[in-house]
Amino acid sequence: MAESVIKFNNVTFTYNAEENDIPALNNVSFGVNKGEFLAVLGHNGSGKSTAAKMMNALLIPDSGEVIVDGMNTAESENTLNIRKKVGMVFQNPDNQLVATIVEDDVAFGPENLGLAPEEIRKRVDFALKAVGMYELKDREPHNLSGGQKQRVAIAGAIAMQTDCIVMDEPTAMLDPSGRAEVMNTIKMLKDELGITVILITHYMDEAVKADRVIVMNNGEIIMDDTPKNVFSQVEIIKNLGLDVPQATELAYRLNKSGLNIDYSVLNEEECAQAILRFAGVKR
Amino acid sequence: MVKDITIGQYFPSDSIIHRLDPRVKIVLTLVLIVCIFICKNIPSLLAFVLITALLVLVSKVPLKMVLKSIKPIAIVILFTSLLNIFYIRGGTVFFEWKFIHITSKGLFTALFMAARVICLVVISSLLTYTTTPTMLTDAIERLLSPLKIFKIPVHTLSMMMTLALRFIPVLIDEIDRITNAQKARGADFETGGLIKKAQAMIPIIVPLFISSIKHAYELADAMDCRCYTDGSGRTRMKQMKTKASDYAALFVSLVFVTALILCNYAPFITGLTFFNTVI
Amino acid sequence: MTPVISVQNLNYIYNVGLPNEVRAVENVSFDIGHGELIGLIGHTGSGKSTLVQHLNGLLKPSSGDVLLDGKSIFESKSTIHEAKFKVGLCFQYPEYQLFEETVEKDIAFGPTNMKLDKEEIVRRVVKAASFVGLKPEHMKKSPFELSGGEKRRAAIAGVMAMEPQVLILDEPTAGLDPNGRDKILNMVKLYRDTTGCTVILVSHSMEDVAKTCDKVLVMNKGCVEMFGKTDDVFCRYEELSSMGLNVPQVSRIFSLLKKGGLNVNTEVFTVEAGVNELLKILKR
Structure with missing residues (x-):
């Protein structure tokens, strides 16, 4: 078992505990392994965003604990060190860019850490090149597309040299090409920089690309497995108000109609192959 | 309409003015703005307009963008100029009809007012065109840092x-x-x-x-x-260093200001008082 | 029969005469019939948002015309004003337009601007709210107490309550989870089927359009590239891909099956149709 960078131990949390008795997170336990790409899938109000905010001490559990790299998030002297480890990217690209020039925004985090100017410059240039935004470093954020803004936000986290980046529905407000930009950047983070990525999403086509998927519902973890094993449970996923890939659904429904087709398929190639294999057997 | 506002817009380039220390730029902008109001005769006003034009040229900011910054106030300038021309009396009368009097004094006042306001707007937008907002706010912070003693x-x-x-x-x-x-x-x-x-x-x-x-x-x-606390212990990627060119700019403006003061207030330069208007 | 909307040689140019001049809509003409449910697709910057803002007179064309029931909407100030009520336009993320103290009052904003009498306004508000599935207990609440999906539906009800002949929804499912998205799409269908009104659904998602619409209009670089029955448009799969649109995954599976030697009909755009087609072939 690989070591856990982030660990949730029996975490329970309720917003406005005095007037509200439905917990947003109910006795949740899981670990995030170093270097993995973890997708947390769930519909709105399933508790997935609350879990995300626990990961860098924006929220503190009512009971249970969240441990980041050996540090308990409940102890306030750890807060800054935890945030150096775990970066965050939010849904609305406009609400997380602070400066009026792209490169100044990426520099914001390292400047807060009190680094030397030359070091900051080095990190900013590296981060902007990594996300492919170096050419646009002198632009103003409001002249960028949604996908480009999210890439700048990701560069901001890279420049802090975080081990982990938590993305809270980073693509919800983007068009298809913006979503593709963000997904390609996530792949780069994992493959080239070895950064652990936690992607909170309700798009199954993004979760499919992860190493591991956690499915949440009513503040609890329903499933925690590989994408293949999660999405082949077509009925459960659909009952949770989530989508399965059309490829999986097609194979699943053919299977239920009495054709012996393997439905643990995630993409069009796998699905086509499964169907062709079946057709070949039949001929 | 709201989209015409150009204050705070930055035009990326690498002119001498872009490279000046933003603190120096802020100080010089303030000095130049004060200077506009020192100019009381035509030669000094002309000199000032020339200097402004020179600054625009050196800054490499396209003329079109500079004109855009004047656009929102163009009507105000035009309107007040017309009022000045029609209503102020004094000096030689060129034209008279009912309540309208066009006099030399009216014309001068209108000209001065328009030239001053335009120079003022151009110079202050030049500051924002040539300085990124981050540098600008940084510079203001540094210039004002002595105020920290008063707990500001x-x-x-x-x-x-x-x-x-x-x-x-x-x-x-x-x-x-x-x-x-x-x-x-x-x-x-x-x-x-x-x-x-x-x-x-x-x-x-x-x-x-x-x-x-x-x-x-x-x-x-x-x-x-992103680990922002209260700004203490924060460093900056872009350092501000006052270079030789900054001192040169300061020196040149000092000479310019002195010259302006002399030609407006020094009674011994009598040759120039010929142009003086009574404003 | 006169089409309900007829767009004729419409052109719209931003920043005329400036170096950054943009031809957002170029020489666009098409007719939309009564009661049609039309999907309008195209990637960001294809001109689809600019186009729909002409249909209710919010933007004035640089040249060309929009006819509503055979009459130009740009004839006079009053026809432009009337067009807002006859063609209801609901923008992307419409929850940002909520402002009243109660949901009820907010939905009534449009009808009130139409200067209708009180009973008529009440009738329309109740009807619109039931279309979008808002319950009576929601109506006295502040719109800001609603959940994200409910806010979205309340805002759409605000446009429906004007009872326009044509309802245009710009990306009504943007940012919603699958549950919220399905609710909206079903609601759009139900609305068209019960009122018989024309609906235009602007969307990025070809899967949503395939599930919902009878006809599809494809915009690319300010021009109408295709306009026709959903099946006829979606089978031009390669062309749509080259315009940067994502063809439904089932369609891609079927073209792979064809390449793999299975003799299938490749004009399949929904899982439903895909299952039926394959059962027909494989169960023999």
Whole structure:
């Protein structure tokens, strides 16, 4: 078992505990392994965003604990060190860019850490090149597309040299090409920089690309497995108000109609192959 | 209309003016603005206009953009100039008809006023065109840092300025979007008296207010995540160094200011008083 | 029969005469019939948002015309004003337009601007709210107490309550989870089927359009590239891909099956149709 960078131990949390008795997170336990790409899938109000905010001490559990790299998030002297480890990217690209020039925004985090100017410059240039935004470093954020803004936000986290980046529905407000930009950047983070990525999403086509998927519902973890094993449970996923890939659904429904087709398929190639294999057997 | 505002816009380039220390630029801008009001005769005004034109040229900011900064106030300038021309009496009378008098003094006043306001706007927008907002707010923070002795939160103020500059375009887009959405529901912003017009703004102001609060909360979270505390212990990527060129700029302007003062207030330069108008 | 909307040689140019001049809509002409449910697709910047803002008179064309029931909407100030009520336009993320103290009052904003009498306004508000599935207990609440999906539906009800002949929804499912998205799409269908009104659904998602619409209009670089029955448009799969649109995954599976030697009909755009087609072939 690989070591856990982030660990949730029996975490329970309720917003406005005095007037509200439905917990947003109910006795949740899981670990995030170093270097993995973890997708947390769930519909709105399933508790997935609350879990995300626990990961860098924006929220503190009512009971249970969240441990980041050996540090308990409940102890306030750890807060800054935890945030150096775990970066965050939010849904609305406009609400997380602070400066009026792209490169100044990426520099914001390292400047807060009190680094030397030359070091900051080095990190900013590296981060902007990594996300492919170096050419646009002198632009103003409001002249960028949604996908480009999210890439700048990701560069901001890279420049802090975080081990982990938590993305809270980073693509919800983007068009298809913006979503593709963000997904390609996530792949780069994992493959080239070895950064652990936690992607909170309700798009199954993004979760499919992860190493591991956690499915949440009513503040609890329903499933925690590989994408293949999660999405082949077509009925459960659909009952949770989530989508399965059309490829999986097609194979699943053919299977239920009495054709012996393997439905643990995630993409069009796998699905086509499964169907062709079946057709070949039949001929 | 709101989109015409150019204050706070930056034009990337690498001119001498772009490279000056922003602190020096702010000080020089203030000095030049004071100078505009020292000019009381035609030669000094001409010299000033020339210097302004020279600065625009050196800054490599396209003339079109500079003119754009004057556009929003062009009508005000035109209107007050006409008032000055028609109503101020004194000096030689060129034209007289009923209540309209065109006199030399009126013409001079109008000319001076227009030239001064235009120079003022051009010089201050040149500052923002050649300096990134981040550098500008940084420089203001540094220039004002002596005020920290009086417990004035200089850093917080400059951070607020940066965020305000960052969110102005976001909010302008939002106003546009909300206005269109309410127009599509038949809202009427054009007809009716002042009170009715003010009431018609409610469907724009309420959503704007609510989304601003949302922006603020999310922004606060994002800043927390990026280890922002209170600004103490913060460093800067872009350092400000006063270079030889900055001292040169300071020196040149000192000479210029002295010359201006002399030609306006020194009674011994009698050759120039010939041009003096009585303003 | 006269089409309900007829767009004729419409052109719209931003920043006329400036170096950054943009031809957002170029020489666009098409007719939309009564009661049609039309999907309008195209990637960001294809001109689809600019186009729909002409249909209710919010933007004035640089040249060309929009006819509503055979009459130009740009004839006079009053026809432009009337067009807002006859063609209801609901923008992307419409929850930003909510501002009243109660949901009820907010939905009534449009009808009130139409200067209708009280009973009529009440009738329309109740009807619109039931279409979008808002319950009576929601109506007295502040719109800001609603959940994200409910806010979205309340805002759409605000446009429906004007009872326009044509309802245009710009990306009504943007940012919603699958549950919220399905609710909206079903609601759009139900609305068209019960009122018989024309609906235009602007969307990025070809999967949503395939599930919902009878006809599809494809915009690319300010021009109408295709306009026709959903099946006829979606089978031009390669062309749509090259315009940067994502063809439904089932369609891609079927073209792979064809390449793999299975003799299938490749004009399949929904899972439903795909299952039926394959059962027909494989169960023999």
